[in-house]
Amino acid sequence: HALALDLRHAVARGELRLFIQPLVDVASEAKTGYEALLRWQHPTRGLVAPDQFIPIAEETGLIVPIGEWVIRSAFAEAATWEGGETIAINLSAVQVGHANLLPVIVNALAETGLDPARVEFEITESVLLDNSETNIEVLNRLHTLGVKIALDDFGTGYASLTYLLTFPFDKIKIDRRFISDLATREESQAIVGAVIALANQLGMCTLAEGVEEQDQLDTLRRHGCRMVQGWLFGKALPSEEYHPRREIAL
Ligand code: G
Ligand code: G
Ligand code: NA
Ligand code: MN
Numbered sequence: 001h002a003l004a005l006d007l008r009h010a011v012a013r014g015e016l017r018l019f020i021q022p023l024v025d026v027a028s029e030a031k032t033g034y035e036a037l038l039r040w041q042h043p044t045r046g047l048v049a050p051d052q053f054i055p056i057a058e059e060t061g062l063i064v065p066i067g068e069w070v071i072r073s074a075f076a077e078a079a080t081w082e083g084g085e086t087i088a089i090n091l092s093a094v095q096v097g098h099a100n101l102l103p104v105i106v107n108a109l110a111e112t113g114l115d116p117a118r119v120e121f122e123i124t125e126s127v128l129l130d131n132s133e134t135n136i137e138v139l140n141r142l143h144t145l146g147v148k149i150a151l152d153d154f155g156t157g158y159a160s161l162t163y164l165l166t167f168p169f170d171k172i173k174i175d176r177r178f179i180s181d182l183a184t185r186e187e188s189q190a191i192v193g194a195v196i197a198l199a200n201q202l203g204m205c206t207l208a209e210g211v212e213e214q215d216q217l218d219t220l221r222r223h224g225c226r227m228v229q230g231w232l233f234g235k236a237l238p239s240e241e242y243h244p245r246r247e248i249a250l
Contacts, residue, residue, distance in 0.1 A: 003048075003052070003053060003056055004056050004062075007053055007060070008062060010042075011065055011066060015040055016038060016040055016066065017038075017039045017041055018036050018037070018038060018074055018077065018239065019038075019039050019236040019237055019238055019239070020034035020035065020236065020238075020242060021229060021235060022229065022242065023207065024227060024228050024229065025226070026221050026225055026226055026228055029233075031233065031234075031242070032085055032086065032227075033086030034086070034088065034242065035090075035122070035229065036073075036074040036089050037050065037090075038090075054092065058092050058093075061094070063092050063094050064095060064100060067091065067101075068100070068104050070090075071089060071104055071105060071108050072104075072108045072112075074087050074089050075087070075108045075109065075112040075114045078112075078118060078119075079114045081243055084115075084118065085118070086119070086120055086148075087118060087119055088120040088121070088122055088150065089119070089120070089121055089122065090123075091121050091123050091127070092124075092126075092127075093123075093124075093126045093127045093129070096127050096135050096138050096139070097134070097138075101138065102138065102141055102145075105142070105147070106145065109145070116145050117146055117147075117148075119148065120147065120148040120170070120171065121142060121148070121149055122150045122151075122152040123152060124151075124152045124153050125151070125159070125163050127139075128163050128166055132166065136166060136167055140167075148170035148171065149169055149170055150169060150170060150171035150172070150207070151163065151164070151169045151171070151173065153173065154172045154173055154195065155177070156175045161198075164198070168202075169204050170204060171204060171227075172204050172205070172207070173207045173208075173229075174192060174195055174196075174206065174207065174208045174209060174225075175210075176209040176230070177210075178191055178192050178208075179208050179211055180210060182216045182219050183213065183215035183216055183218075183219055189219065196223050197224075205227065206224075206225050206227065207227035207229060208220050208225050208227070210230045211228040211229065211230030211231075211232050211233070212230050212231045212232055214232065216230075216232070
């Protein structure tokens with residue numbers, strides 16, 4: 001694969017970039033955190049989206065050094081935010097299964113001085129699918145460090161509900177497929193309402209993804225959803241767009 005060859009050099013050549021998208025508290029409508037979303041500034045192809053290269057990175061194992069770069073960069077970035085907002089970082093199953101993950105995180109926390117309480121890792125059900133005993137042990141160790149764990153894209157898998165019982169997630173991110181027709185479709189409202197009620201029962205925070213319209217936000221608020229993410233409050237953008245660098249007066 002042509003991209004796979006280029007990807008091998010992307011970290012060393014400084015071609016990876018982190019964009020961030022706000023995570024918004026429904027009650028206050030404040031941006032209380034950001035999700036780090038990876039982009040690849042390819043020399044000839046332009047800005048490449050993660051769905052085009054993350055699968056290649058996972059197959060080739062390049063996700064390990066790339067993921068390490070993401071963790072270090074995202075921690076360093078978040079450490080500069082004066083509002084103390086949280087940073088959410090996506091972890092693929094390959095990363096969770098790799099022995100380097102915990103040392104890298106411990107190291108990056110020490111180097112940046114970032115409070116672990118401001119860090120959240122997002123995993124998908126695939127992390128719990130294979131080799132789940134070992135992976136659950138890794139998630140438990142992450143909890144011991146004081147970071148939070150969110151279950152991403154909730155509702156898209158085959159056995160979503162059983163996964164809720166396998167690990168005490170701090171947050172459930174409800175997939176945007178349930179949000180797009182929320183204001184108009186009663187079935188989606190029923191599903192989202194039930195997921196929020198279940199999460200509350202389990203003591204887990206809820207975040208709805210892909211919120212684009214005020215109607216969707218109103219419906220989610222009525223159902224007691226705690227957080228939202230989506231174009232209504234902001235797209236994934238370079239971090240300077242949300243945290244402008246101050247001019248230094250000399
Ligand atoms: O940014 P975009 O909305 O196109 O993201 C698409 C998908 O790519 C997201 O669902 C996310 O799971 C994945 N992704 C984005 N950044 C990272 C990253 O740093 N690491 C991993 N493993 N996946 C990521
Ligand atoms: O896999 P994950 O859910 O982490 O990735 C989020 C994806 O959803 C990214 O590709 C991002 O660009 C996209 N996204 C974020 N907010 C919105 C939104 O409000 N509407 C739509 N359609 N997509 C969104
Ligand atoms: Na995510
Ligand atoms: Mn998601």
